[in-house]
Amino acid sequence: MTAWLGTDTFIEIIYLVATALFIMALVWMRTPATARRGVRAGEIGMLLAIGGTLLNHNIIEYKWIAIALVLGSLIGVPLGMVHMTAVPQRTALSHAFGAFCVTLVGTAEFYLRAPNVPPFMMSVLAMEVILGALTFTGSLMAAGKLQEILPQRPITYKGQNLVNLSLLAIAIAIAAYLVHDPSRVHLFPLMLIIPVFFGVLMIIPIGGADMPTVISLLNSYAGLSAAAMGFVLDSKLLIIAGALDGASGFILSVNMSKAMNRSFSNVLFGAFGQEQVASTTAQQARPVRSASAEEAAAILGAANKVIVVPGYGMAVAQAQHKVRELYDALSKRGVDVKFAIHPVAGRMPGHMNVLLAEADIPYDKLLDMDEVNDEFPQADVALVIGANDVTNPAARNDHSSPIYGMPILDVDKARTVMVIKRSMSPGFAGIDNPLYYLDKTLMLFGDAKSFVGAIVRELGGSHN
Amino acid sequence: MKMDLLTSLYVFMLAAFIGFEVIRQISPLLHTPLMSLTNALDAIAVVGAIILTGEHRSTLSTILGALAIVAATSNVVGGFLITDRMLKMFKTSGPKK
Numbered sequence: 127m128t129a130w131l132g133t134d135t136f137i138e139i140i141y142l143v144a145t146a147l148f149i150m151a152l153v154w155m156r157t158p159a160t161a162r163r164g165v166r167a168g169e170i171g172m173l174l175a176i177g178g179t180l181l182n183h184n185i186i187e188y189k190w191i192a193i194a195l196v197l198g199s200l201i202g203v204p205l206g207m208v209h210m211t212a213v214p215q216r217t218a219l220s221h222a223f224g225a226f227c228v229t230l231v232g233t234a235e236f237y238l239r240a241p242n243v244p245p246f247m248m249s250v251l252a253m254e255v256i257l258g259a260l261t262f263t264g265s266l267m268a269a270g271k272l273q274e275i276l277p278q279r280p281i282t283y284k285g286q287n288l289v290n291l292s293l294l295a296i297a298i299a300i301a302a303y304l305v306h307d308p309s310r311v312h313l314f315p316l317m318l319i320i321p322v323f324f325g326v327l328m329i330i331p332i333g334g335a336d337m338p339t340v341i342s343l344l345n346s347y348a349g350l351s352a353a354a355m356g357f358v359l360d361s362k363l364l365i366i367a368g369a370l371d372g373a374s375g376f377i378l379s380v381n382m383s384k385a386m387n388r389s390f391s392n393v394l395f396g397a398f399g400q401e402q403v404a405s406t407t408a409q410q411a412r413p414v415r416s417a418s419a420e421e422a423a424a425i426l427g428a429a430n431k432v433i434v435v436p437g438y439g440m441a442v443a444q445a446q447h448k449v450r451e452l453y454d455a456l457s458k459r460g461v462d463v464k465f466a467i468h469p470v471a472g473r474m475p476g477h478m479n480v481l482l483a484e485a486d487i488p489y490d491k492l493l494d495m496d497e498v499n500d501e502f503p504q505a506d507v508a509l510v511i512g513a514n515d516v517t518n519p520a521a522r523n524d525h526s527s528p529i530y531g532m533p534i535l536d537v538d539k540a541r542t543v544m545v546i547k548r549s550m551s552p553g554f555a556g557i558d559n560p561l562y563y564l565d566k567t568l569m570l571f572g573d574a575k576s577f578v579g580a581i582v583r584e585l586g587g588s589h590n
Numbered sequence: 591m592k593m594d595l596l597t598s599l600y601v602f603m604l605a606a607f608i609g610f611e612v613i614r615q616i617s618p619l620l621h622t623p624l625m626s627l628t629n630a631l632d633a634i635a636v637v638g639a640i641i642l643t644g645e646h647r648s649t650l651s652t653i654l655g656a657l658a659i660v661a662a663t664s665n666v667v668g669g670f671l672i673t674d675r676m677l678k679m680f681k682t683s684g685p686k687k
Binding site for chain 2: 144148149151152153155156157158161162164165168169171172175176178179180182184185186187188190191193194195197198199201202203204205206207208210213216217220221223224226227228230231233234235237238246341342345348349352353355356357359360361362363364365366367368369370371372373374375376377378381467469472474475476477479480483484486488489490491492494
């Protein structure tokens, strides 16, 4: 190895190439046809960057690096092999790991540099550590809620926002004081520990239905904390990767908040203080029309165009493979079958698409809300499986409804609506759905998996 | 090589603009793999952790650095792995039907 290989310039050139590959990775993610090429580009960029870093002549001891790289890879493999329904909690966990890494490096850098930390350096260091620490515990909490280790129900108490915001304000005040006087080294642990608690408290009041927004938001925070670390370490590569990640998380959280009709400021600092909807248990039993699998199969088989509206209930019931069989059986009869995907249909942005793709449903049949809403009036049947609030027409026309203004799938515009549902109990938000009482609506009571299976059998297309 | 802080800010700003423009074009179809991919890319923080560990400037910094490498590497490996697994599943109804 020539001495030239270890020079800063050479390593910086490697980083430059890695940066370009990272950007190309995201460009290629645009369509499924090129997306895997994007993953390759990212992998090559990552290998180059890590390889280049190992050439750094400041590194005097490789033992711990090697051990840590091996250990990390061993942990990473099972995390890469989780089931598709578990991808949201895996993602939350990886945000936690990323933030953990950033926080540790920030902490080490502070103690190496203190007490001589210039003001700008101290500001970004504080930002790195505060964002990193709150993202770390916040993401662990989110992962726990998604894995259902922790209660999914939001836990709220009086003055919650005040407590949370004051904590954050104290952490920022300490940071400001350290910028002013970095020799107060003993204040640093306090600045570290407060966001750790803040992260926990931030997620406590957030319910399961809001998880898509929260995960995206934590994604953005993780990216920003990594970018701050890039400022501390003078690494353009890290600044750019962090900025890309931060931008991505930001766009996704804005998308999610729009899809749930939350205001933008509400998103920026988590879904703080969302109103708890008093569930209307006083609901009178109104008449609904129900139908058997046989009747449903007859209507579906005679249709020209069917739009399936899957919700997370479908995934919970593990019904996606039966839904694929239904898709096959109907397609064979010449029925045009499409899937309408609401942005918050899964537990994270795009989750429902992954679950349906896993069941081998072609992705060109998966339409997002804007594309598909024009098609409902031409559909003979809209088949709702395990979705509720995202089909609730009250969001469109009932000003008193708690979900008024939320963009919904216009299933009520289809000629016939079928809803597979266990019972008449209201959904996540505890809001009654007027869709179920329409004349054109047929309720198909039962477990999603077995009911769809029964329809498939009636259509004579079952695989077993 | 010390980099001008202002230059860093320019780099950050431009990267954020590129991020917004590129990511806005990504179909909602792929938002889950997008998040796991950006997560893996974000784990480039591992390079900072590697230098911190290897420089061996204090016991604390070496321990924290090594832990940071473990955390980031698990994101690199797990993130790329799951992104590719997800993308492999996306098929079009294409010409064969």
